[in-house]
Amino acid sequence: MAAVLRRGIKFISFGSSQVFSGGCKHGKTSTLSSFSSSNRNSSSSSKIKVDLDSSTGIAVMKFQNPPVNSMNLEFLTEFSIGLEKLELDKSCRGVILTSAQPKIFSAGLDILDMYGKTPEHYEEFWRAVQDMWLKLYGYSKITIAAINGSSPAGGCLVSMASDYRIMADNPRYRIGLNETQLGIVAPFWFKDTMVNTVGHRTTELSLQFGLMYSPSDALKIGLVDQLVPEENILSTATETMTKWLDIPDHAREISKSMLRKPTVDRLLASRDADIKNFVSFIAKDSIQKSLGLYLTMLKQRKV
Numbered sequence: 001m002a003a004v005l006r007r008g009i010k011f012i013s014f015g016s017s018q019v020f021s022g023g024c025k026h027g028k029t030s031t032l033s034s035f036s037s038s039n040r041n042s043s044s045s046s047k048i049k050v051d052l053d054s055s056t057g058i059a060v061m062k063f064q065n066p067p068v069n070s071m072n073l074e075f076l077t078e079f080s081i082g083l084e085k086l087e088l089d090k091s092c093r094g095v096i097l098t099s100a101q102p103k104i105f106s107a108g109l110d111i112l113d114m115y116g117k118t119p120e121h122y123e124e125f126w127r128a129v130q131d132m133w134l135k136l137y138g139y140s141k142i143t144i145a146a147i148n149g150s151s152p153a154g155g156c157l158v159s160m161a162s163d164y165r166i167m168a169d170n171p172r173y174r175i176g177l178n179e180t181q182l183g184i185v186a187p188f189w190f191k192d193t194m195v196n197t198v199g200h201r202t203t204e205l206s207l208q209f210g211l212m213y214s215p216s217d218a219l220k221i222g223l224v225d226q227l228v229p230e231e232n233i234l235s236t237a238t239e240t241m242t243k244w245l246d247i248p249d250h251a252r253e254i255s256k257s258m259l260r261k262p263t264v265d266r267l268l269a270s271r272d273a274d275i276k277n278f279v280s281f282i283a284k285d286s287i288q289k290s291l292g293l294y295l296t297m298l299k300q301r302k303v
């Protein structure tokens with residue numbers, strides 16, 4: 001078990017990839033209460049900074065949950081609320097997601113929210129994960145992930161749920177759904193999101209091995225759309241967003257919904273069952289043991 005978990009924290013070559021061990025137009029005002037009336041509006045919750053330029057319609061959401069932007073209950077709640085506010089804000093037409101933390105886009109779901117907690121906590125946590133994905137995957141506005149660091153598991157899910165993915169071309173970074181490396185299983189809607197992004201066969205290999213891809217391999221399989229030098233990631237995301245903004249909102253939105261709604265509806269039809277599954281799975285002694293070992297290995301890597 002320890003060997004398996006250790007593999008989950010290091011990067012091990014696997015073929016060409018690697019296993020990770022370890023419609024509104026521009027408005028001039030914003031409806032966000034914390035925004036000022038100038039063209040550039042900022043709001044900062046404790047874990048996510050939002051900067052909306054109402055002259056361009058582009059908002060940047062920066063994850064700032066040190067050290068690794070793990071998605072705990074508070075982060076997930078702020079993320080969903082932040083997205084909701086921007087979706088209701090007529091001066092916003094597109095959102096860029098990126099990280100304020102060096103080298104990490106997001107370390108995925110916070111393992112501490114899945115370890116040693118009560119069933120009530122697991123239930124609340126999982127509902128928040130579902131809320132976040134439902135909001136992002138079904139988002140009416142344009143979303144671009146500017147992936148400026150490693151992005152395992154839940155971080156990869158957020159990237160895949162965006163409309164376009166630009167990753168920093170740093171060979172040290174990794175992206176993928178590595179859940180099996182932790183001894184846990186990505187739920188069907190993580191799987192659906194990946195199938196919709198890279199296709200069925202690639203997902204079969206990715207999910208079963210818990211593969212983590214270098215930026216160049218992620219580009220090859222279509223997990224990301226573009227690689228850029230790290231220092232250009234935000235400017236490229238902004239330029240790319242400008243091209244997306246040339247498309248009439250209503251036509252783009254309907255096209256997006258046509259492609260994504262069936263996937264969203266699958267979870268909406270079975271949310272409670274999915275929560276029940278998660279709670280009973282995560283509370284199992286064997287799963288808790290796996291997560292405990294993985295956490296220990298994560299910490300040992302430092303010394």
Ligand SMILES: CCCCC/C=C/C(=O)SCCNC(=O)CCNC(=O)[C@H](O)C(C)(C)COP(=O)(O)OP(=O)(O)OC[C@H]1O[C@@H](n2cnc3c(N)ncnc32)[C@H](O)[C@@H]1OP(=O)(O)O
Nearest residue numbers: 022068070107108109110111112152153154184185298299
């Ligand atoms: C049925 C259930 C399905 C659930 C679906 C699950 C989805 C998930 O997202 S599970 C989470 C999967 N995530 C990972 O496996 C990532 C693990 N982390 C890493 O590999 C690395 O931390 C890194 C590459 C993201 C960053 O490496 P580095 O810069 O070297 O930082 P450290 O490893 O030293 O980490 C600093 C600090 O943060 C803690 N930590 C890292 N990731 C998580 C996490 N996902 N949740 C909670 N805590 C995390 C790490 O333990 C360190 O803590 P301290 O030792 O206390 O400083």
